[in-house]
Amino acid sequence: MAVGSGLPAWAAQSGWPRHPVRVIVPYPAGGVNDVIARQFGERMAATLGQSFVVENRGGAGGTIGIAEMARSAGDGYTFAFGAISPLTLNPHIMKVGYDPLRDIAPVASVMYAPVYVLATTAFKGNDFAAVLDAAKNHPKGVSVATSGYGTLAHIMVEQLRRKSGANLVHVPYKGGSQLITDAAGAQFDLLLANPYAPINALIAEGKLRVLAVTGPRRMPALAQIPTLGELGFTAANLTSTFGFYAPASTPADIQQRFHAEVNRLLQSAEMQERLRKLDNMAYPMSQQAFATLVRQDYVANAKVISEAGIQAQ
Numbered sequence: 001m002a003v004g005s006g007l008p009a010w011a012a013q014s015g016w017p018r019h020p021v022r023v024i025v026p027y028p029a030g031g032v033n034d035v036i037a038r039q040f041g042e043r044m045a046a047t048l049g050q051s052f053v054v055e056n057r058g059g060a061g062g063t064i065g066i067a068e069m070a071r072s073a074g075d076g077y078t079f080a081f082g083a084i085s086p087l088t089l090n091p092h093i094m095k096v097g098y099d100p101l102r103d104i105a106p107v108a109s110v111m112y113a114p115v116y117v118l119a120t121t122a123f124k125g126n127d128f129a130a131v132l133d134a135a136k137n138h139p140k141g142v143s144v145a146t147s148g149y150g151t152l153a154h155i156m157v158e159q160l161r162r163k164s165g166a167n168l169v170h171v172p173y174k175g176g177s178q179l180i181t182d183a184a185g186a187q188f189d190l191l192l193a194n195p196y197a198p199i200n201a202l203i204a205e206g207k208l209r210v211l212a213v214t215g216p217r218r219m220p221a222l223a224q225i226p227t228l229g230e231l232g233f234t235a236a237n238l239t240s241t242f243g244f245y246a247p248a249s250t251p252a253d254i255q256q257r258f259h260a261e262v263n264r265l266l267q268s269a270e271m272q273e274r275l276r277k278l279d280n281m282a283y284p285m286s287q288q289a290f291a292t293l294v295r296q297d298y299v300a301n302a303k304v305i306s307e308a309g310i311q312a313q
Contacts, residue, residue: 026065074249141167
C-alpha cells in the first residue's frame, strides 16, 4: 500500500513500519474488541502505509493472547488490543504466562465500557439507596449476579459490601446466555454488567432498570442516572478499560508513534461516535498515565482479592 499524503512528519522520517503489523485480540472474533481493533487497524494502515493484521487468540480470560504478545519479539511489529484485566486482575486469580508489570508495555488507552447496576423485576426499589436499605434490613439480603467469579463485577460487589456493610449476596455465573435468561426471568435482584445488545434489549423491554453506572462521568444517554462515585462508592466505581499493548522491549520511539496515531484517531468525531454506538466511551490519556492506571489497578485488585479471600478456581 502506498504511503498517503496525510502521513505525519514523524512517520515519514522513520522506517517504521516497513512491513505488516500484527495486532492480537485475545478474545474470539466478532466481539467488541475485535470490531474496534479492526477499525483502528484499517485507519492506521491508510495513514502509515502498511497493513495492520488482526489475529484472534481467545481463551483464559484474555491471558492466552496477551501471553503470545508478551513473548513476541519487541521489534514494533506485534501489539495487542483488549481490556486491562488480563494485566491487572487475572494474574491474581490464575497462572499467566507473563509478568504483567515487567513484560508488557501499556501503549495507548482507547476506551472504557461502563458497568451498569441493574435491577431485575424481582427488586422493587427505584434507586441505589433502596438497594442498601434492603440489603441491610432484609434477612436474605440482596442477590447480585455477575458474569463470573473473580471478574471486575465481582470486585465491585466486594467493594460495595466493604464500604456499605450491606448484605450483598454474590451470584456468579460463567457468562453466556444463561445469565441473560435468568436476568429476564428475575432469578436474582441485581445484575452488574457492561451494556451490550442483550442487556440493552432487556432495558428497553422494562425487564431491567439502571440504578447506577460507573465511570468518570454520567453516561450521555442516561444523564439522570448517577455514577457509583457520585453515590460515595469511589472504590467500586470501576470500568472496563481497553487499550493497546506491546512487549516491554519494543523501542520507545515506536511505542510513542503508535500512541500518537491512536490518539489522533480518538480525536475524530467519527471514531468517538463509533465507540458510543458500541456502548463505549473514548478514553485517551498519555502513555505514562495509562501505565500508571494499569499499575494502580493491579495493586488495588491484589488487596481486594486478598482481603475478600477470592481464590483461583
